[in-house]
Amino acid sequence: MHYSEIIFxxxxxxxxxxxxxxxxxxxxxxxxxxxxxxxxxxxxxxITLALAFSAFLWFHGDLVHGIHNMSDLQLVVSRYADHMKINPNDFEGSVQMYRQHMTISYITGYLIEKTLSVDNLFVMMMIFTSFGVKKKDYQRVLNWGILGAIVMRFIFIFLGAAVIRRFDWILIIFGGFLLYSGVKMFIDRNKDESHVDVEHHPIVKLLRKYFPFISPLMVTVIFIEFSDLIFAFDSIPAVFSVSLDPYVVFFSNIFAILGLRAMFFLLAGVADRFRYLKPGVCVLLVFIGVKLLIHKYVEIGTIESLIFILAVLTVSIGLSLVIPEKKKLQ
Structure with missing residues (x-):
C-alpha cells in the first residue's frame, strides 16, 4: 500500500x-x-453524499493512489485496469481517462450494492418481525448492524483483492457462484419466507447455550450481522466484476451501506408495491455471473454494465408500478 493510499x-x-x-x-x-x-x-x-464523492473521483480520483507521473499511472492501470489503453505521451489525458474509469466503476458498484441490498432489507424485516423487535428499536439495531457490516466489508474486500491479484482464476469461481445464486433466487422467488424459526435456529441455540446473559436485542443484532455476512458473499464478488480496485469497491460498498438504514425505513412502507424488484435482482446476479465467467474472452465495459443495471432497475420498478399484484380472493 502506497503512503498516499494510506493517508487518503x-x-x-x-x-x-x-x-x-x-x-x-x-x-x-x-x-x-x-x-x-x-x-x-x-x-x-x-445519496447526495455518494454522488458528491463520485464528483470528487471525477476531478481528483488520482489522489486516491497518489498518481504524480506516468510511471505511477501505468503501475495503477496495470494493477486495476489492465484493459485500459493509455497514451504514454499524454499524461493529463490519460489521468483524466483513469479518473473517469474510477468514477463510472464507483457509480456502477454503488448501484449494484444498492440493488442487491433490497433483498437483504426484506430479510431484515423478516428478522425484526420474527424476533418481536419494537419499531422504536429498529434504528438502534440497524446502527450497530451497519457498524459491523463496515468492518466485515473492509476485511472481505481487501482480503478478496489480495487473493484476486494472486489467483485471478478466482473470478471464475465468483462468476459461477453468482450465476447459481441468481438462478436459485429466481426459482425460489415465490416461496414464503416471511418468518424465521427463532426457537430452533442454530445461531440462537448456540448463543443461548454459551452466552445466556445476552439480551434479546443483542441476539437480533448478531442475527443481522450474520445475514449481512451471507449477503456479502453475493455483493462483494458482484462489485469486483466492475472494478478490481479495492478502494473503489470499498468506497461504493460503504456509501451504499451507510444509506441502508434510511432505505430500510423507506422501503418498509412500500415494499409490497415493488414485486418485480426481486426478479430484477436475479437478472442482475445472472448478468454479473456471466460477465465474470467470460471476462477472459469478452470484455463488458463499465459503461455497458452501468447502462444494463440502470435498465434492469427501471424495468423492474416500472413493471411493479404498471402491473400491481392482484389481490387474492378470500
Missing part, C-alpha cells in the same frame, strides 16, 4: 467514523419510530 484511506475512514458518531450520539440519541418523511430525508442525504 485514513482520511476517508475518519470522515465515515465522524458521520457515524454524529448519527449515533447526537441525531439518534433517543430511540424512536422513524417516519417515512425522516427516512426519505436521510435517504436523499446519503
Amino acid at each position: 484511506f485514513g482520511c476517508f475512514i475518519a470522515f465515515i467514523v465522524g458521520i457515524l458518531l454524529v448519527d449515533l450520539l447526537v441525531i439518534d440519541k433517543e430511540a424512536h419510530e422513524v417516519s417515512m418523511k425522516e427516512a426519505g430525508t436521510w435517504t436523499a442525504v446519503w
Whole structure:
C-alpha cells in the first residue's frame, strides 16, 4: 500500500467514523419510530453524499493512489485496469481517462450494492418481525448492524483483492457462484419466507447455550450481522466484476451501506408495491455471473454494465408500478 493510499484511506475512514458518531450520539440519541418523511430525508442525504464523492473521483480520483507521473499511472492501470489503453505521451489525458474509469466503476458498484441490498432489507424485516423487535428499536439495531457490516466489508474486500491479484482464476469461481445464486433466487422467488424459526435456529441455540446473559436485542443484532455476512458473499464478488480496485469497491460498498438504514425505513412502507424488484435482482446476479465467467474472452465495459443495471432497475420498478399484484380472493 502506497503512503498516499494510506493517508487518503485514513482520511476517508475518519470522515465515515465522524458521520457515524454524529448519527449515533447526537441525531439518534433517543430511540424512536422513524417516519417515512425522516427516512426519505436521510435517504436523499446519503445519496447526495455518494454522488458528491463520485464528483470528487471525477476531478481528483488520482489522489486516491497518489498518481504524480506516468510511471505511477501505468503501475495503477496495470494493477486495476489492465484493459485500459493509455497514451504514454499524454499524461493529463490519460489521468483524466483513469479518473473517469474510477468514477463510472464507483457509480456502477454503488448501484449494484444498492440493488442487491433490497433483498437483504426484506430479510431484515423478516428478522425484526420474527424476533418481536419494537419499531422504536429498529434504528438502534440497524446502527450497530451497519457498524459491523463496515468492518466485515473492509476485511472481505481487501482480503478478496489480495487473493484476486494472486489467483485471478478466482473470478471464475465468483462468476459461477453468482450465476447459481441468481438462478436459485429466481426459482425460489415465490416461496414464503416471511418468518424465521427463532426457537430452533442454530445461531440462537448456540448463543443461548454459551452466552445466556445476552439480551434479546443483542441476539437480533448478531442475527443481522450474520445475514449481512451471507449477503456479502453475493455483493462483494458482484462489485469486483466492475472494478478490481479495492478502494473503489470499498468506497461504493460503504456509501451504499451507510444509506441502508434510511432505505430500510423507506422501503418498509412500500415494499409490497415493488414485486418485480426481486426478479430484477436475479437478472442482475445472472448478468454479473456471466460477465465474470467470460471476462477472459469478452470484455463488458463499465459503461455497458452501468447502462444494463440502470435498465434492469427501471424495468423492474416500472413493471411493479404498471402491473400491481392482484389481490387474492378470500
